[in-house]
Amino acid sequence: MILTVVALALIVVMAMAIARAFLGPTIYDRILAVNLFGTKTVLLIAVVSYIAGRPDFLDVALIYALINFISVIAVLRFFEYGSSKVNDKVGKDA
Amino acid sequence: MKHTVSVFLLLASFWLINSGYYKPLLLSFGLVSAIFVVYLTHRMDVVDHESHPLHLFNLKLPSYYLWLVGQLIVSNIDVVKRVWSGKGSISPCTAWLPLSQTSDIGRVIYANSITLTPGTVAMDLEDDRVYVHALSREGLDDLRAGEMDRRVSNLER
Amino acid sequence: MPELITLLSSLCLLLGAFLIFSGGLGVLRFPDFFTRMHAAGVTETMAVTLIVLGLMLHSGWGLPLFKLLLILLFVMITGPTASHALAKSALHGGLRPLGDDSNNERH
Amino acid sequence: MVRARDLFATVMLSGIYGLLSASFFILMDAADVAFTEAAVGAGIFPLLMLTVLTSVGRYEAERRRVRYLPLFVMVVLAGALFAAVLQMPPFGAVDAPSHGHVAQRYIQDSPAEIGIPNMVTSVLASYRGFDTLGEVVVIFTAAVGVVVILLGGRPKTPQQSTQALMAEHKVLRVVGKMLIPLILLFGLYVQFHGEYGPGGGFQAGVIFAVGIILYAMLFGLSNAQRVVPLGVLRWLVALGVLIYGSVGLANLVVGGEYLNYSMLASDPVTGQHIGIILIELGVGITVASAMVLIFFAFTRATRSRDELEE
Incomplete structure (x- = not known):
């Protein structure tokens, strides 16, 4: 019961993160939103694994935590590689 | 050498915690995997005093983390209050703050502690200073008082 | 004793859910990227700790307990690192925070 | 959508899509598929796409007129797929084809055969x-x-x-x-x-x-x-x-x-x-x-x- 409430709260926050990803306005807001979405997915999977009574799902949650971190780093590296050609609109909007 | 041992022990316990199957076959796979990873990370040159700061493991560390948890609770409540009371309650500001750590690992612990406590984020880190963004002037002033900086530096000694 | 643990677990979970929601709200409400980052920070520290703690109390002694602990540790290490990297990148990308009063001594 | 010209945003959205679909798989009790989706759909795919973007540039080339033929094909295809979804047996139905074929045998015999x-x-x-x-x-x-x-x-x-x-x-x-x-x-x-x-x-x-x-x-x-x-x-x-x-x-x-x-x-x-x-x-x-x-x-x-x- 309580777990369901937590899962619902997580889903609501994930929706908020998607809203922020669409609203922007800067590319960094979007990255922040994706990162937020990712960490909430980790928690959601952990909570769902207890709702469903399948603790082996926790491995999936661990993978997500990992992937989420690496995606953020990759996105940031993308900007550093991309020098002026790619970076032109950063700060104003994307 | 001691860092190699520590990374091996870390990997071994990571395997044992995750696995849950303590059969000879899987345990030997675990051993082979851990040795292989130790070999690979040595080739990568990532096993050293920075990734395994054994010299920081002393009695001060738990007390520091306990203190940090206290800070976390206080700052979380503060930020949540500001979220609910709206835009008027925040006064974002930035500043370069001096830091007194002597090693990179100490600086990283300090910077991550700043970021970990909501309300303050370390935006840039140099050898003798850190650029901080704070949600409110009070948050920045608290940090400027330097207690966290002192405590982290204390870990290094 | 089991009742106490259930109570504690529920308390942690509910508080965590509330914090998560507050953080999400902050990410929507706050005026610029850097302030939003603080709100996101709320969901990544205390809220994660509380929810994982609640799950740990719920799960009882066993292997999943340690896996939850691993997840918690992992999030606590990577969360601030990602935030810091993002902030640094935004700063170097030319995004100026609101109330930037450091006289732009940056090069 | 206007934003879709920014290929970078497209890649990030596909990352979110990966996370989302993995959550669905978890809810459907398909841990293995969720695992793959987590590692591939949310992990390596956006990563490789980003490296591709660094070499092809971030913005789609400007194109003035709308192309009607691809649009038409897409609409027909989507319609056909939706029609197919409507024809599918309800979730968890006992008489669904996927449950009647070899799955039964796998479930009954694999513990003894593969162990x-x-x-x-x-x-x-x-x-x-x-x-x-x-x-x-x-x-x-x-x-x-x-x-x-x-x-x-x-x-x-x-x-x-x-x-x-x-x-x-x-x-x-x-x-x-x-x-x-x-x-x-x-x-x-x-x-x-x-x-x-x-x-x-x-x-x-x-x-x-x-x-x-x-x-x-x-x-x-x-x-x-x-x-x-x-x-x-x-x-x-x-x-x-x-x-x-x-x-x-x-x-x-x-x-x-x-x-x-x-x-x-x-x-x-x-x-x-x-x-x-x-x-x-x-x-x-x-x-x-x-x-x-x-x-x-x-x-x-x-x-x-x-x-x-x-």
Whole structure:
């Protein structure tokens, strides 16, 4: 019961993160939103694994935590590689 | 050498915690995997005093983390209050703050502690200073008082 | 004793859910990227700790307990690192925070 | 949508889509699929797409007129797919075709025939081992294609700029050093526990590759290539397929059928066990080295293009 409430709260926050990803306005807001979405997915999977009574799902949650971190780093590296050609609109909007 | 041992022990316990199957076959796979990873990370040159700061493991560390948890609770409540009371309650500001750590690992612990406590984020880190963004002037002033900086530096000694 | 643990677990979970929601709200409400980052920070520290703690109390002694602990540790290490990297990148990308009063001594 | 011209936003949205669909799979109790989606859909796919974007640029070329034919095809296709969805039996229906065919037999007999707890692995690695061999060959072919197109010509001298960049980034450097060993070991853990929990060679390969890619992103391509040289990677891509194929041949030699591992040991269940471990290892090696190879190839291609323009 309580777990369901937590899962619902997580889903609501994930929706908020998607809203922020669409609203922007800067590319960094979007990255922040994706990162937020990712960490909430980790928690959601952990909570769902207890709702469903399948603790082996926790491995999936661990993978997500990992992937989420690496995606953020990759996105940031993308900007550093991309020098002026790619970076032109950063700060104003994307 | 001691860092190699520590990374091996870390990997071994990571395997044992995750696995849950303590059969000879899987345990030997675990051993082979851990040795292989130790070999690979040595080739990568990532096993050293920075990734395994054994010299920081002393009695001060738990007390520091306990203190940090206290800070976390206080700052979380503060930020949540500001979220609910709206835009008027925040006064974002930035500043370069001096830091007194002597090693990179100490600086990283300090910077991550700043970021970990909501309300303050370390935006840039140099050898003798850190650029901080704070949600409110009070948050920045608290940090400027330097207690966290002192405590982290204390870990290094 | 089991009742106490259930109570504690529920308390942690509910508080965590509330914090998560507050953080999400902050990410929507706050005026610029850097302030939003603080709100996101709320969901990544205390809220994660509380929810994982609640799950740990719920799960009882066993292997999943340690896996939850691993997840918690992992999030606590990577969360601030990602935030810091993002902030640094935004700063170097030319995004100026609101109330930037450091006289732009940056090069 | 207007924003879709920003390819970068598209990639990030596809990352969210990966996360979302994995959550669905979790809700449907399909841990293995969720695992794959987590590692591939949310992990390596956006990562490789980003490296591609660095070489093709971030914005789609401006196009004035709307193309009606592709639009028409898309609408018809989407309509057909929706119609097909409506025709599908309700979720969990007992008489659904997917439950009446061979699934019954797998569920009833696999504990006795294969004897491993994770039935998904039994199906993928043993009953349908031939399909999985095909998938591995596809990945192998993709890696070969990328190598031929992007790594042709003589090797260029590696640049030092990224290293300097990361040396400044103290936090990422220290945390990265702490995490990389754990990520690599976690990959191997998933590799060897495919028979017990969600996971297996594909996911393990991707996770292991992600660990090395993280190293390459933090410490520079030249350092990463020193740790895992391209020549070694090329061999490993082929070695994985070779292991898989030769397990099949070994079965023929001992008098069984291709990729039926029962004859590998005196006891059929042990034979299946050995076979599955070996072919999963082959899958893992090929997937990991192919992913790393593709990442290196794209990153190098970007670099040399930048050098040309400078």
